[in-house]
Amino acid sequence: MSDVKEIKVMSNLRTANEIQARDNRHTLEQVFVCNLLGSPGAGKTTLLERTLAELTARAKVGVIEGDIYTTKDADRIAHYGVPVVQINTGGGCHLDASMVAAVLPRFDLARLDMLVIENVGNLVCPADFDLGEDIKAVVLSITEGDDKPVKYPLIFRNSKAVVLNKLDLAGFTDVNVSKLEQDIRAINPEAEIFQVSCRTGDGVDRWCDWLLSNLKQTGTAPNIN
Ligand SMILES: Nc1nc2c(ncn2[C@@H]2O[C@H](COP(=O)(O)OP(=O)(O)O)[C@@H](O)[C@H]2O)c(=O)[nH]1
């Protein structure tokens, strides 16, 4: 009996999240929104730093940082002069649509081309929660091992882009990068796959160009130089 109640509560939570995600999507209809996922330490914030260094002259970008505790990532991002808001989940393993809705009024959305939401580091829960984004993108560092796509397929299936990071460390590990790519393609044949090193900057330009190609055409001139 208690199992049945638990399932009902879970399904109500999901429905509430779906409704809020739909509202967020409506509020953000002029802004391209990327929900950035990946394990703790995969390099999500470093990729974002590299991305901002390249994109801030070409587009107006805002950032939401999701973490269980601390403002460390938002502090890093603030150095790039972009609007950034930190959400602390206080223990929660993923962001949900209502957390995002609560901070949207802190952005001047009419002036943004792109909003990147760095989710809580986790390869499981964030894959399943719609925040109202246009795309999910997952960062996987090659040092996490080439078995991760087959062990955590949902996050790879639900992501439009997969960024394989820390390619500079390939020679120091036993990781098979072509197997990694093959496994990702088997799970999600449509995924854009980027091989990058956020340490050296290699490959980051292709990722940035792809992000820019997703910007929405609004009635006003896009904020691209
Ligand atoms: N060698 C190497 N280290 C990286 C690379 N990208 C990120 N790191 C390091 O990995 C650690 C975790 O990065 P961070 O961006 O904070 O990961 P996050 O938890 O996913 O946001 C930091 O010490 C980064 O300097 C990379 O491409 N190569």
Ligand SMILES: [Mg+2]
């Ligand atoms: Mg981070």
